[in-house]
Amino acid sequence: MVFTQTAGRRLRGLVIGIDIGGTKVAGGVVTPTGRVLSRLRTETPDRSKAPEVVEDTIVDLVEQLRRGHRIRAVGVGAAGFVDERRTRVLFAPHLSWRDEPLRESLQDRLGLPVVVENDANAAAWAETRMGAGRGVRDVVVVNLGTGIGGGIVIDGALRRGRHGLAGEFGHMVVVPDGHRCECGNRGCWEQYASGNALTREARELAAAHSLTASRLLEAADGDPARITGPLVTALAREGDRACVELLEDMGAWLGAGLANLAAAFDPELFIIGGGVCEADELLLAPARAHFRRALTGRGHRPEARIVRAALGNEAGLIGAADLARDVPSHRGPRRPGRAARSRLLFSRGSGPRPRRSGMRSGGRL
Incomplete structure (x- = not known):
């Protein structure tokens, strides 16, 4: 489906944002200010399922969310490589998408303009425009979850790289x-x-049955396989020394990586998001300390601030919705012009070709 262009305008009204991760698909109806009016969430289909199954899940969420609302567009944040035109998912490690033309498929089924974006880029955009980075023009966002993703905003614009694959900091x-x-x-x-x-x-x-981990092991009922990141964070907040040290070690690695990113991008602000940030200053304080130690030219240059993200788990869908506002207004399928219709008609062999005149290009004989 082709949509008409409305140059120089951003969509107002309500937009649906979809955030597709390895374990969940979340959606929400989002206002121009980033407020989420209604929400839905479901499990991500298994990666062994056909691409159409994930598409069906997205369509179902959108159809439920749009009831009672006039929706102008849909933004989809996908965990994977998205091409520079924001139309295709080139590769999604947790899904079966391989060079999947997601935007075209969803537009045909929903009858709405659709933008597809990398989920970390979408979250970075939301945090910069409406979250912890509001008013700052040079921001690097790092999302700490199962892995590490991120986004780059330079001079107020989201930078995706030549092929749309920038921000894979975790690798x-x-x-x-x-x-x-x-x-x-x-x-x-x-x-x-x-x-x-x-x-x-x-x-x-x-x-290893370390004495320092006795409380951690007890909390996991004696089974190391039951230990999770949230459990470590909870015990660290209660003062367990082993768990505090685990977060300090992770914070040191985080700070070292941020120093590398500072050398590459020189941002004013780093925003740290993702589920691991529930540890808050138990993680960020050692990260800042190691960042200062590892920073190139330390003591002779301005230092970027390091803060926690403000929008939580909804940053991805809020950002995807906001990015979709740059899609032209939906006015239905565009009819081809007279010349285009003629070319289409004759290319199908349904009549004689038009007679060539004596004029060549440029109006010269």
Whole structure:
């Protein structure tokens, strides 16, 4: 389906934002100020399912959310590689999408303009425009979840890179020949500063029957496999020294990686989001300290601030909705012009070709 262009305008009214992760698909009806009026959430279909199953899930959420609302567009934040035109999901590690023309498929089924964006980019945009980075023009957002993703906003614009794949910070190699990463490399940053890294380190400490991990092991009913990142954070808040040290170690890795990003992008502000940020200053305080120690030219340059994200788990869908506002207004399928209709008609062999005149291009004989 083709939509007409409305140049130079952003859509007002209500837009639906969809956030697709490895475990959940969340959706919401979002106002121009970023307020979420209604919400729905469901589980992400198993990666073994056909691409159409995930598409069906998105369509079902949108159809439920649009009841009683006049919706102008849909923004979809997807965990994966999205092309620079924001139309196709090139690769999604937790889904079966491989070069999937998602925007076209959803527009045909929904009859609304659709924008597809990387989920971390969408969250970064929301935090910059409506969250912790409001009023700041140069921001790097780092999301700490199962892995590490992020987004780059420079001079007030979201930077996606030439192929749309910028912001994959988690796969910077920080330890040559380090821990094996799901991406196929070794020593990626997310193997040391993500939710998975925190859980792995805690389980290894408990499995070694270290006396310092006695409370952690007791809280997991004696089974290291039951230890999770939220459990570590909860015990650290209660003052358990082993869990505090685990978060300090992770904070040091986080700070080192941020120093690398500062050398590359020189932002005014780092915003740290994702579920791991529930640890708050138990994580961010050691991150700031190590950032200062690792920063290139420390003591002779301005330092970027490091703050916690403000929008929580809804940043992705809020950002996806806001990015969809740059899609032209929906005025239904566009009819081809007379010349285009003639070309289409004759290309199908349904009549004689038009007689060529004696004029060539440029109006010369």
